[in-house]
Amino acid sequence: MSEDPVVKTVNPVKIYQNGDVPVPAVRGVDLQVEAGEFVAVMGPSGSGKSTLVHMLGGLDQRTSGEIWISGKRADTLSESKWALLRRRGVGFVFQFFNLIGNMTVADNVELPALLAGASPREARQRREFLLGELGLAARADDPPARLAGGEQQRVALARALAHEPSLLLADEPTGNLDTRNTRDVLRLLSQVHKKGQTIIMVTHDHRAASCADRVISLLDGQIVDDAPIPAARRGPRRNAGDVIELRG
Amino acid sequence: MHVIHSGNVTVNTQCDYAPVTEEMGVRLPLLxxxxxxxAHGYELKQALEQTFGAAYPSPNIGQIYVTLGRLEKDGLIRAVAVEQSSRPNKKVYFLTQQGREALIAWADGPLEGPRLRDEFFMKLVLAPMTGIADRGALINRQTRHFLGLMRELHHLSETTSPDDRYAHLLIEGAMLHLQADLDWLERCREELT
Structure with a gap:
């Protein structure tokens, strides 16, 4: 393993063309993410946060600037080279899940692992672990269409993690989920993060963001804050009762 | 201190979860x-713990007896001494009509909505005028602090038994309040910086 940062950007700019009007979505976001970091990217809608991770995953071409993934220049790659990079090293989970409809849930999850070179046995074990963690073991043989939206979202997360990517990009991974499903997704993210998974997650949900250990706030395509979240304090054992104050 | 009031339950989003089970906080649960x-004093303490699980800042028995004394003085409860064969008499408390009415009035009354007692808002408005602080920096600092609190609540949620439903609902409520505060900070940033 090299000690290069997993992600490094140098003044990346993305300008969309809206008719004759250029619309800058990202305006020079210098960013460095080290291996093992869990970074949340926040900001109001239109702040450029989704565009930023799409560029990091090669799904959006940058207008100018540089993007480096694990020490390799990525923004100059061709589409097919990007696809190869994603297959090997980047997992992507979106708000909309794009599961393959005519394959079972299990096959959807195992596929990326197999494409990345895992043996069928490894792929199956990884799939069983991930679906188990997300409470979906019983749905393994179903087609995705038979699952509820929240379940499909969790399958998409399992798929993104199947090949143990060195970088997980997540765009609003809890966007459509209810409280319980959100909790399952966040628990899994925290768990793989503890095992060293690097994660960049775009979210507007502060509860989700607080699982990260660093939060980057964007506004109008620029970083307005980039700071670690203060660690939970150790100290005397607390319980839920300490959260409230009862008055007569 | 940043405290959000919701009727008689106050969600304390500040770090220093001070044990605030003063006498007043125990009155209504006891009634x-x-x-x-x-019931007698010790039974009441056990019942409190059983009812609320981790969702109650468990009071010590001394607090309970002090509160029972005051409730008795206020005419809301009365005590009778029950003889015990080998031990001193124990006091069994019961609710008076006046106590029942007080309890019903409390149960029937509407509660004030959550209210922000927000010192931060004052800072945000006043600080730039005086030139002592930058708004963006103020918002950043407050946001980080709230995210830290949110993280603590997450931690709390993870370490609280899944069976303790009241505790989880309480934590979730605190998180939602904090979420609203953070969303509002984001709005402040959009509008003011």
């Missing part, structure tokens, strides 16, 4: 328990 059946 409610006595409305169910007469």
């Amino acid at each position: 409610a328990l006595l409305a169910k059946e007469p």
